[in-house]
Each structure stands twice: as structure tokens, then as C-alpha cells.
Amino acid sequence: MEKYLQEVSAYLDTLWIDMPSDIEEIRKRNRIDGLNYGVVTMAYCDMEAADASLYQLICMVIERKGDLETIKMMAKNVVDWNAGGMSSSYDMAKGCELLKAADKHIDACQDFASLETLLRLLHRFFIHMTYWIDLILPWAKLSSVYDESTSKLTF
Amino acid sequence: MEKLKLTFHGKSFTAALLEKEAPKMVQALREVCPFKTRIAYAKICENEIFFQAPIARYEVENPVYSVKGHIAYYAPKQTICIWYGDTPSLGDCDLFALLDEDQIPAFKEESDKVWDQAGDIMLVEIVEEDA
Numbered sequence: 001m002e003k004y005l006q007e008v009s010a011y012l013d014t015l016w017i018d019m020p021s022d023i024e025e026i027r028k029r030n031r032i033d034g035l036n037y038g039v040v041t042m043a044y045c046d047m048e049a050a051d052a053s054l055y056q057l058i059c060m061v062i063e064r065k066g067d068l069e070t071i072k073m074m075a076k077n078v079v080d081w082n083a084g085g086m087s088s089s090y091d092m093a094k095g096c097e098l099l100k101a102a103d104k105h106i107d108a109c110q111d112f113a114s115l116e117t118l119l120r121l122l123h124r125f126f127i128h129m130t131y132w133i134d135l136i137l138p139w140a141k142l143s144s145v146y147d148e149s150t151s152k153l154t155f
Numbered sequence: 156m157e158k159l160k161l162t163f164h165g166k167s168f169t170a171a172l173l174e175k176e177a178p179k180m181v182q183a184l185r186e187v188c189p190f191k192t193r194i195a196y197a198k199i200c201e202n203e204i205f206f207q208a209p210i211a212r213y214e215v216e217n218p219v220y221s222v223k224g225h226i227a228y229y230a231p232k233q234t235i236c237i238w239y240g241d242t243p244s245l246g247d248c249d250l251f252a253l254l255d256e257d258q259i260p261a262f263k264e265e266s267d268k269v270w271d272q273a274g275d276i277m278l279v280e281i282v283e284e285d286a
Binding site: 016017051052055058059062120123124127128130131134135139140 | 190191192193195196198207209211213230231232233270271273274276
């Protein structure tokens with residue numbers, strides 16, 4: 001796991017200012033069909049959910065509270081769900097590869113300390129992705145169009 | 156005395172660090188400054204910008220319902236949030252600094268631009284006062 005942690009940490013260190021290649025790929029997904037907005041929005045939702053889920057799990061792990069195997073299973077849920085999404089929906093190949101490897105390392109954790117180290121890194125990964133996807137959504141223009149489109153909405 | 160210095164759009168702003176109320180958060184910040192990150196605008200609150208910080212904390216030291224001038228840390232997303240207007244935050248965050256009050260109008264002028272142009276670079280530093 002040490003090598004994995006070092007590689008992922010080094011990768012995340014490159015993401016502060018320069019956009020990851022995965023984000024470039026999301027921007028292209030289904031664009032030809034006019035469905036790119038849905039892709040980006042759903043990716044944003046998935047990353048936000050992962051941020052919150054991992055935060056809670058890490059808080060439990062730090063306190064050494066809960067059953068280790070149960071928390072590992074919950075963490076794998078987050079990781080596997082997003083590995084699948086990154087592979088099939090968002091074209092985030094690098095993220096998918098990172099998470100598939102994480103799944104195995106979660107399995108290998110035998111104590112709270114090693115799980116904490118791993119989950120902290122994964123939490124940071126998801127946060128970086130959340131921020132980058134946030135930055136590629138044109139919130140001001142979207143809000144303007146939304147306001148116009150929904151101002152007379154009735155059911 | 157140390158101050159937090161925030162530079163974006165070619166302009167710098169300072170804030171008082173709440174060393175007494177949030178000593179661990181201030182120390183965590185001290186350990187990672189200076190750093191650069193990209194700024195985004197809040198999606199629900201008006202008058203708030205935020206950015207990811209290289210700080211990973213899983214405890215809230217100084218939970219405060221933030222208002223104008225507050226600089227606080229939001230742990231689930233490792234974010235530093237800055238409120239510069241009358242719209243309050245959605246909930247408690249870890250308050251660790253206060254924008255210098257006389258600079259808030261100029262800070263607002265620059266931060267309002269982030270809504271239309273997110274992603275500009277923020278330089279975060281801790282400096283000695285008068286630096």
C-alpha cells in the first residue's frame with residue numbers, strides 16, 4: 001500500500017492549479033449528443049456525495065469507533081460506486097484506475113490506522129475532483145437560464 | 156503579529172488570525188502556507204467565495220454560524236470559506252480568521268467577479284503585520 005499512497009499523493013499534488021486529464025474527458029462525454037450537461041452534473045453529485053460519506057467514515061475511524069470490517073465495506077461501497085461511474089458514465093479513466101486499486105487496498109487493511117491513512121487520501125482525491133467539476137460548470141449562465149426557464153413554471 | 160494574507164485578481168487583503176479561539180486550525184494553516192489554489196463562488200449563499208485548502212481536519216474547534224467578515228474552514232470538503240456580505244452561512248463552520256473590516260468593500264468588489272469568472276488563482280500566506 002505504501003507505493004500506492006505515494007503515487008496517489010504525488011498525483012493529487014499536481015491537481016491544485018492544473019486541470020486533471022479526467023476533467024477534460026468529462027467535458028467531451030456525450031457532447032455530440034447534447035447530453036454533456038447531464039454527465040457533468042451527475043458527476044458533480046457523485047463527487048459531493050463521496051466527500052460527505054468519506055468524511056463521516058474517517059471521523060469514525062479516527063475515533064476507532066465501529067466495526068472495522070463494516071466500515072471497510074461502507075468505504076468500498078463509496079469507492080466501487082464511483083469507480084463504476086467513472087468508468088461507464090464519466091470517462092474518468094485515471095480516477096477509475098485509482099479507485100479500483102483502492103478497493104483492493106481497503107480489503108487489505110487490518111487495522112483502523114491503515115484504513116485511516118488510506119481513506120484520508122481517497123477523501124482528498126474526491127474533493128479535488130469535486131472542485132474541478134465545480135469549476136467547469138458555468139454556474140452564472142446556468143442560473144440565468146434556469147431562472148428564465150422556471151419563472152413561469154406551474155404544475 | 157501574524158496575519159492571513161489573501162491575494163487574487165492582483166490585489167491583497169488581510170485578516171486577523173483567531174489564535175485563541177482556533178489555535179489548531181491556525182497552526183494547521185501556518186504549516187501549509189504559502190499555497191496557491193483556485194477560487195470558486197458559493198452556490199447558495201450570496202457574498203461568499205471559497206477554495207480548497209491543503210488542510211485535512213476532522214474536528215471542529217470553533218463552530219460559529221458565519222457572517223460578514225468571517226473566514227472559516229469547512230471540513231467535509233477541506234474548504235476555506237469567506238463571507239463578505241450580509242447573507243449568512245448555511246450552518247456552523249470552523250471560524251479561524253476575520254477579514255480586516257476596512258478592506259471588506261474592496262474584497263467584495265473582487266469577490267463578486269468570481270461568480271462570473273471562477274477558477275482564478277488565490278495565493279494564501281501568513282505574514283507579519285505591516286509586511
